[in-house]
Amino acid sequence: MNTRSQQDTAGGRPLTILATLAAWRRGWLGIDANVRALAFVQTPAGILAIHAAFVGALLSSLQLSLAGVALITLTLAACALLPLRRLPIIAFSGIAYVILRPFRTEDQRDFVARLRDATPELVELPVAAIQIPAAGWFLVLTGLALAAHRRWRSTLFGRRPVLGQFGVLAILLAVGLGLDEGTVEHTALWTLITIYTASFFFLAYAFADQRGKDQTPALLRLGFVRPYWGGPSIPFKGLTYLKTFDAKTPEELAATRLKALKLIVWAVILAWLHSLASRTFYEVADFPTLNEAVSLTAAGTPPSLTASWGVVAKNFVLTLLSVAAFWHALVAVIRMSGYRIPRNMARPLTARTIAEFWNRYLFYFKEVLVDFFFYPAFARWFKAHPRLRIACATFCAACIGNLLFSLIAQAHLVAEHGLVATLLRFESYAFYAFVLAAALVASQLRRRKPRPEDGFWRYEVLPRVGVIGFFCLIQIFADESGHLGLAERLGFFLHLFGA
Structure with a gap:
């Protein structure tokens, strides 16, 4: 009898373990609806714990660079401290991201480095000395374009901003091909073109959003031309789309x-x-x-x-x-x-x-x-x-x-x-x-x-x-x-x- 009981107990252990794991899985998947978890995450200790766990997991995923994770960590920390100012914080972080890393890939950064090496007047400068001013000019020109688009909505550019973007890109490419290689003008323009194309469809969504009822200032929209979370040139739609999923409480x-x-x-x-x-x-x-x-x-x-x-x-x-x-x-x-x-x-x-x-x-x-x-x-x-x-x-x-x-x-x-x-x-x-x-x-x-x-x-x-x-x-x-x-x-x- 004892032997049979021991066999039944041993045979039931795997089922018990599986049942326990299944219960843990259900609890984990439903944690965002768990009343106790929701209450804890709203406390100072809970906010600190969830942010620490998130950053640790983000680092463990190895999907983003250390510099990218650092910017994300600082931005999330600021959002946690000032939850009512999340949008300006995210926008400011996005502007900083454009200035610090305006290119989509390392290939684009290497391309600008090759342009510098071929330009005698710039060969002694670090790449950052070229890309940061170019990124600054890109942001200024983008801000002016957004302001102009909002003011003249009834014009062809106001109605077809993306068509205007394609036209601007075609003109820039034509001018860039006409400039002599190894000149400062050639290097500066192609650096600007590279930054522009990396943000092309982010900017397209910014223009599209302005055609609606969203009256977000152009300065805040600049922070979403290349959002701080990084990634390639595929945008998560525009700011108006993000706002529809904003946590309001x-x-x-x-x-x-x-x-x-x-x-x-x-x-x-x-x-x-x-x-x-x-x-x-x-x-x-x-x-x-x-x-x-x-x-x-x-x-x-x-x-x-x-x-x-x-x-x-x-x-x-x-x-x-x-x-x-x-x-x-x-x-x-x-x-x-x-x-x-x-x-x-x-x-x-x-x-x-x-x-x-x-x-x-x-x-x-x-x-x-x-x-x-x-x-x-x-x-x-x-x-x-x-x-x-x-x-x-x-x-x-x-x-x-x-x-x-x-x-x-x-x-x-x-x-x-x-x-x-x-x-x-x-x-x-x-x-x-x-x-x-x-x-x-x-x-x-x-x-x-x-x-x-x-x-x-x-x-x-x-x-x-x-x-x-x-x-x-x-x-x-x-x-x-x-x-x-x-x-x-x-x-x-x-x-x-x-x-």
């Missing part, structure tokens, strides 16, 4: 901060999973990278079909984990600032259609394309033909807008390679954007969607496998570096199918 602010803590912890887990998966794929399984596999195929020594498909699957998994960890970290910072915005990525693997996956994968990038390319096309063309209207607007967003976004973000390449050579560098990405747009159009216009009555396999499994397979394959061409051309990538794609 201490209880809402506490709940928003708890949501931020949950999300940054999830980002840490995903970052660690990415690190573990990378080591497994590269060090244990000895997989080549996608570019290495493409290069091997182009050289006539392709990996085996099994290894090639493994590379494609590996690339999708690692990209998904990396993108999720990074954007969850940024959204967590915004939530910690008091804005309860939706996540940028939300369960993309549950999507049953290509359009649904695209909406779930990078929500805010999709929103940029929808706001500045889809809606304008939808409002103007093919009003009498609904399906053609949707197809045209989708193509304008997912193909033309997608490609323009990438070209603008790397406009500095025009200075080094010329306009035609720069465009040719994007041939593979242009193909990717075209195929993606065509697939999105087909997905949107498809009359029959998967339905529960189709059965488990045809509703739960096969649609998701098809969507994931499509995005696994299309990522072969989603390259903006120009490292390998379209022909090489098509060769690898065909190799996957034995051609």
Whole structure:
């Protein structure tokens, strides 16, 4: 009897442990609605504890630089001390961020360093001595443009500010190409162009917000031209959008901060999973990278079909984990600032259609394309033909807008390679954007969607496998570096199918 009782007890231990873990998980996921947790987070000790935990997790995620985390920490501390002044604090921090780090990537900073090295009058100066004045002038000119836009709303610029932005960029590029290399004017203008393009769509949202009822002063809007939380050139929409998610009471602010803590912890887990998966794929399984596999195929020594498909699957998994960890970290910072915005990525693997996956994968990038390319096309063309209207607007967003976004973000390449050579560098990405747009159009216009009555396999499994397979394959061409051309990538794609 004792032996059987001991066996029952031993057999029940795993179930007890699982039940305990499940209870902890439920408690953690519901912490932002827990009355005791909400009350504690509103106390001085709770505010200190949640901020310390958040910063520690942010550091552990390894998604942002130490300098970036330092600025975020100082800004969040100031917001915690003066919660009623959060907006001016965030705006001031954003202005400081533009001045200290006006470029989107290290490649852009290196580009300005090369410009300096080629300019005899500037070669002895540090890069900061060039970028800080340029960033200052950018902020001044941006402030004047915002003020002018608010005053003259009825003009063409007032009605079509983004069109004006494209016009200004075209003029700047033309003038920049006409200047002699190695001159102070050439270096100064291309530095300004690089800063401008890094903030292009942030500024577009600032102009768009001013067309509405939001009367936020231009000085505060400058703080959101490159917000202090950093990141690439994809904005989290505009200030008006952020304000719709603003925590207006201490209880809402506490709940928003708890949501931020949950999300940054999830980002840490995903970052660690990415690190573990990378080591497994590269060090244990000895997989080549996608570019290495493409290069091997182009050289006539392709990996085996099994290894090639493994590379494609590996690339999708690692990209998904990396993108999720990074954007969850940024959204967590915004939530910690008091804005309860939706996540940028939300369960993309549950999507049953290509359009649904695209909406779930990078929500805010999709929103940029929808706001500045889809809606304008939808409002103007093919009003009498609904399906053609949707197809045209989708193509304008997912193909033309997608490609323009990438070209603008790397406009500095025009200075080094010329306009035609720069465009040719994007041939593979242009193909990717075209195929993606065509697939999105087909997905949107498809009359029959998967339905529960189709059965488990045809509703739960096969649609998701098809969507994931499509995005696994299309990522072969989603390259903006120009490292390998379209022909090489098509060769690898065909190799996957034995051609």
